[in-house]
Amino acid sequence: MSDGVKQLFEERLGRYQAAIALEPHDRIPIATGTNYFAEIYSGNTKQETIYDPEKWLQAEIKFCQDFPEVDVLRDNRIYGPLFDALDVKTYKLPGRDLPPNTQFQFVEQEYMKADEYSALIDDPSGFLMEVWLPRILGELARRGTGRSYVAMLKAGMAQMMLGGIMRNRGMVLEQQYGMPQPMSGFFLAPFDALADSMRGMTGALLDVFRQPDKVLAACDALVQEMAHVALSTADPLKRYPIFVPTHKAIFMSPEQFDKFYWPSFKKVMNILIESGYTIRAYLEGDWRKYWGHMREMPKGKVLCDIDTQGDIFQAKKDLEGYQCIAGGVQDSMLILGTPDQVREHVRELCQRVGKGGGYIVSAGCSFPYDTKPENFRAMIDVVTEYGRHDAGVKAKPKPTPPAGRVEALEPRRLFTPWEVKKTELGQIMGDENLIMKNWEQLEAMAHTFMWQWTL
Amino acid sequence: MGSLAQALTDLEEQKVYELVEQKISEGEGVLKIISELNEGMVNVGERFSSGEYFISQLIFSAEILKHVMTKLEPLLSKVEAGQTSGKVVIGTVKGDIHDIGKNIVTTLLNGSGFDVTDLGVDVPSEKFVEALKETGAKVLGLSALLNFTYPEMKSVVDEVERAGLRDQVKIVIGGAPCNEQVREFTGADFYAKDAIAGVNYCKEVYQ
Numbered sequence: 001m002s003d004g005v006k007q008l009f010e011e012r013l014g015r016y017q018a019a020i021a022l023e024p025h026d027r028i029p030i031a032t033g034t035n036y037f038a039e040i041y042s043g044n045t046k047q048e049t050i051y052d053p054e055k056w057l058q059a060e061i062k063f064c065q066d067f068p069e070v071d072v073l074r075d076n077r078i079y080g081p082l083f084d085a086l087d088v089k090t091y092k093l094p095g096r097d098l099p100p101n102t103q104f105q106f107v108e109q110e111y112m113k114a115d116e117y118s119a120l121i122d123d124p125s126g127f128l129m130e131v132w133l134p135r136i137l138g139e140l141a142r143r144g145t146g147r148s149y150v151a152m153l154k155a156g157m158a159q160m161m162l163g164g165i166m167r168n169r170g171m172v173l174e175q176q177y178g179m180p181q182p183m184s185g186f187f188l189a190p191f192d193a194l195a196d197s198m199r200g201m202t203g204a205l206l207d208v209f210r211q212p213d214k215v216l217a218a219c220d221a222l223v224q225e226m227a228h229v230a231l232s233t234a235d236p237l238k239r240y241p242i243f244v245p246t247h248k249a250i251f252m253s254p255e256q257f258d259k260f261y262w263p264s265f266k267k268v269m270n271i272l273i274e275s276g277y278t279i280r281a282y283l284e285g286d287w288r289k290y291w292g293h294m295r296e297m298p299k300g301k302v303l304c305d306i307d308t309q310g311d312i313f314q315a316k317k318d319l320e321g322y323q324c325i326a327g328g329v330q331d332s333m334l335i336l337g338t339p340d341q342v343r344e345h346v347r348e349l350c351q352r353v354g355k356g357g358g359y360i361v362s363a364g365c366s367f368p369y370d371t372k373p374e375n376f377r378a379m380i381d382v383v384t385e386y387g388r389h390d391a392g393v394k395a396k397p398k399p400t401p402p403a404g405r406v407e408a409l410e411p412r413r414l415f416t417p418w419e420v421k422k423t424e425l426g427q428i429m430g431d432e433n434l435i436m437k438n439w440e441q442l443e444a445m446a447h448t449f450m451w452q453w454t455l
Numbered sequence: 456m457g458s459l460a461q462a463l464t465d466l467e468e469q470k471v472y473e474l475v476e477q478k479i480s481e482g483e484g485v486l487k488i489i490s491e492l493n494e495g496m497v498n499v500g501e502r503f504s505s506g507e508y509f510i511s512q513l514i515f516s517a518e519i520l521k522h523v524m525t526k527l528e529p530l531l532s533k534v535e536a537g538q539t540s541g542k543v544v545i546g547t548v549k550g551d552i553h554d555i556g557k558n559i560v561t562t563l564l565n566g567s568g569f570d571v572t573d574l575g576v577d578v579p580s581e582k583f584v585e586a587l588k589e590t591g592a593k594v595l596g597l598s599a600l601l602n603f604t605y606p607e608m609k610s611v612v613d614e615v616e617r618a619g620l621r622d623q624v625k626i627v628i629g630g631a632p633c634n635e636q637v638r639e640f641t642g643a644d645f646y647a648k649d650a651i652a653g654v655n656y657c658k659e660v661y662q
Contacts, residue, residue: 092552098550099550102550102603103601103603105551105552105553105601107552108555201514201555202514202518202555202558205510205511205514205515206514206515206518208511209466209468209511209515210468250510251509251510251511251514252509252510252511253508253509253511253512256509256511285631308631308632309631330634330636331602331632332602332605332632332634332636332637332640333636335602335605336605336636336637336640337636368602368603369603370602370603370605
């Protein structure tokens with residue numbers, strides 16, 4: 001990496017980290033969580049993004065070249081071949097089930113039945129493998145067949161390929177364009193894990209009325225799984241926040257939120273923060289009644305994405321001095337507005353919400369696919385003009401926090417723990433630790449792989 | 456307020472079921488029972504609008520109502536079943552496959568006595584027009600969750616115009632990415648900020 005690029009990378013990362021930490025920095029970062037616009041700005045179809053990693057990277061490179069004022073870049077997370085290998089039922093993909101230029105979409109259904117809570121609570125991973133995954137992975141429903149074994153093998157390979165693609169992307173963006181990521185790694189609030197891809201929204205919300213104890217126990221049971229998925233997928237250098245998109249909170253009454261959504265969500269977040277990470281939480285929808293809870297979290301550790309339906313000015317009032325907020329630019333403004341309207345809109349955001357820092361320019365956690373390029377340019381120009389805090393401050397990236405034992409994090413519930421395998425092996429002739437370490441590493445990877453389908 | 460309306464208003468599920476059973480066995484008219492249930496749903500809607508209830512409570516009330524209606528509908532005579540507050544066509548526009556919001560609106564409209572033609576998700580504009588012609592509905596509801604659907608909503612409005620139905624049909628848009636700017640762009644008549652606002656608009660149109 002050339003000195004100039006390294007400097008640019010550190011300047012952007014330092015600015016981004018300082019904003020999150022509520023520390024001084026030179027200007028408001030332009031740092032959305034998911035930059036859909038960047039994905040297709042080069043002219044790619046949405047299908048090409050998810051099926052052709054080279055074209056995807058080229059799109060990101062073109063974006064970096066044309067909009068160097070942007071501070072972080074991350075967009076697509078879907079790798080089509082992996083979804084095909086497993087026959088994933090929870091998504092419809094562009095070019096496959098949808099026209100090539102339509103965005104991917106989540107298919108929510110009742111994949112877990114109302115009377116299956118006990119199985120989930122007693123043995124989350126067992127329930128996952130035996131009951132739930134075969135319902136959402138078509139190939140796993142054919143298990144026992146040769147085709148199913150080959151499918152799982154292909155899926156494992158596709159996952160490794162995706163790992164390689166993501167590593168390469170990160171390296172190219174960092175080392176050639178000095179571009180950091182807005183986040184790395186993901187998890188769901190336990191209630192969302194239950195409500196998104198297991199019970200579905202209607203099912204989960206009815207359960208809140210009809211079997212509240214089961215819902216609570218299930219959320220508790222999912223805390224450890226979500227924490228492990230988050231930590232396994234996070235940036236080992238802890239430079240970037242771990243991402244959590246929240247989905248169902250806003251449909252609950254504040255009392256329901258306090259009881260069913262927040263406690264287990266907070267537990268997962270605390271484990272991650274204690275592990276040395278920050279979190280980027282997409283507060284989807286209008287979170288006004290709930291975001292006050294983020295004041296309970298350690299200051300400057302949870303970057304809160306305020307959605308288009310949320311009132312960013314109110315969020316500033318409620319969270320100032322506690323957590324950094326991102327958002328404010330209306331999706332409809334970027335898609336339908338004129339550059340003059342965008343300039344006026346973003347100038348107001350910079351002056352009112354940007355005042356005193358703790359603010360990141362973004363739309364509702366993403367920049368929309370259909371953003372007009374001239375509107376995007378207008379937004380950036382206004383931020384560089386009106387978003388200055390203190391040009392003299394050059395925030396440096398933070399050193400990696402030390403790894404320590406986190407009390408609240410329990411050992412992972414592996415599918416086949418070493419003790420089971422050891423019994424099967426009988427007497428071990430050589431170094432047991434050497435065998436065990438590798439066994440557990442692969443088991444941990446399999447655990448993350450299986451649980452990622454809750455997202 | 457009757458005890459049934461009260462029980463539904465307070466979301467006391469079992470009590471609603473018991474009272475309905477009791478009223479049926481006592482020979483109370485089905486239409487009278489339904490009208491009390493409607494009163495309960497109106498109250499739930501009012502609690503929602505005032506911020507006392509949230510979507511979860513709307514969904515629960517709709518679920519209770521749906522369950523009760525499966526019991527009551529077979530007991531309705533043909534004439535009684537034909538009485539409606541008005542007809543509404545609704546659907547999620549082409550390209551978008553999300554239906555939770557639309558389903559809530561549909562159930563609430565049913566609960567208010569509307570005859571709803573729900574076209575489902577990913578509905579092309581010509582389907583909307585076809586349904587409007589067939590039903591003669593005066594309200595068309597367009598739902599969306601994703602913001603790429605703005606042009607599609609507009610094209611439905613244009614298609615209704617081309618079919619010569621525009622002055623007979625009020626078009627409502629709703630869903631997370633909608634706002635006044637989007638309504639203006641699409642040429643729709645009304646932006647419903649939530650399900651209850653949509654239902655109230657339908658009532659206004661048919662008043």
